[in-house]
Amino acid sequence: MTLDKRVTEDDVVAELRDGMTIAVGGWGSRRKPMSLIRAVARSPLRDLTVVSYGGPDVGLLCATGKVSRVVFSFVSLDTIPLEPHFRAARQAGAVATTEMDEGMFLLGLQAAAWRVPFLPTRAGLGTDVPALFPGLRTVTSPYDDGEELIAMPAFDIDVALIHMHRADAAGNGQYLNLDPYFDDLMAQAARRTFMSVEEVVATDDLAAGGPPQSQLIPRVFVDGVVEAPFGAHFTECPPDYGRDEAFQKEYAASAKDPDAWQAFRARYVDVASHDEYRRAVGR
């Protein structure tokens, strides 16, 4: 057996199917697997359900018509609080949604990762979450308290796409910024996980690159590794690079009219490869 799981963005897209549920790692405009997202955006795939602590991953896939449902609690570019492409899709009635509290989202991942049908929480009780989360149910505590709680169902995720700083070819992933976000849970929750990284290194070099707790994702949860320098661009991926705010503004501005979007799409999305994208953005 081989433990070399290196593949390309296009290899990953070839594993996806119309109608799949795709979870995307990162948070807002932070450490998003954008080279993989762009590859999905320029593919013929359609009718995807996207599960995300949402940022430009959600916006870009909505703007390119890949998405039929977004499972989310926010979609933000951080320094631009409302994701304009997602807003446009929502306000056109173009995508359905499953909405929830940020902590409920965590429990949906955790339940899937642990292979239990749901996890209980108070978050959501009394609010309009049940009205905007199709099929959400409550559960009554079987103990003496008898309390009624939200039964957050396990997400049913076909594929997770995440971006780490480093990995070895076998898929042991390492993050080097200060927040793991929920990428490890996504990898555990999904049937298959594809991980892009800034750099593929020898396994022995992972320990030299950061403290032991930075080695977040064991290879048993990873099916493919894509080496993609600047793969999270234009989202932030410190310490390797910060957010490209100027480019993010250009991306956001392209939501203002169809001509601007077509120009942006032709230049930065409908490109042959991540290498060509890097040339287009000068990175």
Place this chain on the structure above:
Amino acid sequence: MSGGGATTPATRAEVCVAALAETFRGDGEVVANPIGTVPVIAGRLARATFEPALLVADAPALIEGTPPVGDPDAGKTVAAWIPFRKMFDVVWSGRRHVIMGASQIDAYGNQNFALIGDPAKPKAQLLGFRGAPGNTINHKTSYWIPGHSPRSFVEKVDVVTGLGYDRAAALGPAGRFHRLGLVVTDLAVLDFDTPEHRMRLRSVHPWSSVDDVVAATGFELVIDGDVPTTAEPGAEALRLIREVIDPQGLRDREVPPS
């Protein structure tokens, strides 16, 4: 900044900061997690003055001391590492006090910042639920609403993202951790210190009046007796705001001087 012994009078933003800091009074040792420029300044002011046990959130850390806002290079004393996942542990423990915004709020403090209009095709897609459901059912929540108007203070919110008192009461024991602090706006300070927890006008800012607040509110406020004027920050609070916490004057961007 403050020349000699004379201190220039408090600006509108500074009155709002001091008023919002008051929402932390009596909290003791909890995580203070104000969101937005004026709330962050208010949290640090409370920490630096009358609530020294507050542990201030500055993602992905909880910090000690009173570093300036808006300066990524400012030295910070990290007390604990708190990535997003661990923040949920704090939320669910109840040992936290958040200040959120609201696009709409009603008389019982039900908050909406998810969307305006029909959820299937919103007139305006806003933030989403974010952490509001979990925050409001687990720990004290206060609000900073710099645009006090009949569009933001409404009879009925389009979507309930954060729980108000009426909905929390309807939950029975499951709502037992719900608690709202102050609602501070650019016109007034409001609270829920009434028998039915309906929103009450607590004080009006020096540049505002009861009539102004009533005109800017789309539901009937509880107004009992003479409404005091919001207290202005004292000299030490002004010095902390101006020289220590917000030397760049970022507060004026959220609440412009008259």
